[in-house]
Amino acid sequence: MSGFTVQNVSKIYDGDLPTTTLQNINLQVRDGEFLCILGPSGCGKSTLLELLAGLQAPTEGEILLDDVPVKGPTRQSGVVFQDASLYPWRNIAQNVGLGLEIGGMNKAERQELVHKYLNMVGLEGFGSKYPHHLSGGMRQRAGIARALVGSPKILLMDEPFGAVDHLTRLQLQQDLLRIWQEEQKTVVFVTHDVSEAVFLADRIVLLSPRPGRIHHIFEVREERPRKREDAGLLKIQNDIYSAIYDVKTEEDLEFTI
Numbered sequence: 001m002s003g004f005t006v007q008n009v010s011k012i013y014d015g016d017l018p019t020t021t022l023q024n025i026n027l028q029v030r031d032g033e034f035l036c037i038l039g040p041s042g043c044g045k046s047t048l049l050e051l052l053a054g055l056q057a058p059t060e061g062e063i064l065l066d067d068v069p070v071k072g073p074t075r076q077s078g079v080v081f082q083d084a085s086l087y088p089w090r091n092i093a094q095n096v097g098l099g100l101e102i103g104g105m106n107k108a109e110r111q112e113l114v115h116k117y118l119n120m121v122g123l124e125g126f127g128s129k130y131p132h133h134l135s136g137g138m139r140q141r142a143g144i145a146r147a148l149v150g151s152p153k154i155l156l157m158d159e160p161f162g163a164v165d166h167l168t169r170l171q172l173q174q175d176l177l178r179i180w181q182e183e184q185k186t187v188v189f190v191t192h193d194v195s196e197a198v199f200l201a202d203r204i205v206l207l208s209p210r211p212g213r214i215h216h217i218f219e220v221r222e223e224r225p226r227k228r229e230d231a232g233l234l235k236i237q238n239d240i241y242s243a244i245y246d247v248k249t250e251e252d253l254e255f256t257i
């Protein structure tokens with residue numbers, strides 16, 4: 001089957017007190033879909049994303065990408081982290097083109113691709129600037145360009161807009177949707193923001209904490225382009241809050257989003 005297949009995956013971190021961070025996760029990520037992973041702090045969202053990215057291995061179970069076991073990072077996935085993690089001593093173009101440089105691509109081809117993706121994320125003209133010259137939102141845009149430049153078919157994004165102000169965040173969401181549609185990527189997007197998930201996603205995987213399990217998967221079938229105040233979206237948002245509230249009362253857990 002194409003896309004990610006997560007089969008009976010658990011992740012236990014060793015230590016003085018081994019903790020089960022993820023327990024028995026089963027999930028199919030469909031080709032081309034925008035999937036959000038939603039849940040409170042500490043429920044294992046980043047861990048699940050790192051497993052998909054091949055940056056960590058599951059303790060139990062298996063993750064397949066297009067039927068092939070994920071054994072490490074692959075060129076098919078581009079990762080965007082919460083802080084853009086740019087190298088301060090390289091300018092924006094050099095940061096975005098780093099993977100291509102390591103891959104041995106010649107300078108002219110590299111510059112063309114870097115230029116294309118800087119334009120796509122709205123950073124045309126900023127290639128020669130250094131990360132400290134840019135706002136937080138612009139650094140996130142650079143992080144997205146860096147993930148896109150190797151033409152991965154999947155974007156794995158870990159709370160990429162968590163550290164930017166609200167208005168910038170709304171704009172970045174719009175721009176990401178445009179890129180997702182233009183480039184026909186599969187996106188797995190981690191967030192703890194219910195309204196962000198509802199606005200962006202085709203499906204929302206709600207995780208419950210300690211250990212992280214799939215509580216419920218919500219389908220968001222509203223037409224695109226979406227309006228944030230759309231009644232259908234608000235209904236799903238309320239359903240998600242109810243589900244979160246259920247978890248809290250059932251298990252008396254701190255489940256604040």
Ligand SMILES: Nc1ncnc2c1ncn2[C@@H]1O[C@H](COP(=O)(O)OP(=O)(O)OP(=O)(O)O)[C@@H](O)[C@H]1O
Pocket residue numbers: 013014015019021039040041042043044045046047048192
């Ligand atoms: N490398 C690690 N070693 C040990 N424990 C870890 C490690 N990484 C994560 N954990 C534990 O696993 C749990 C889930 O962490 P994770 O970072 O996946 O949560 P999260 O949902 O991304 O949280 P947040 O919303 O705060 O980013 C936490 O209890 C954390 O302490």
Ligand SMILES: [Mg+2]
Pocket residue numbers: 045046047158
């Ligand atoms: Mg996290």
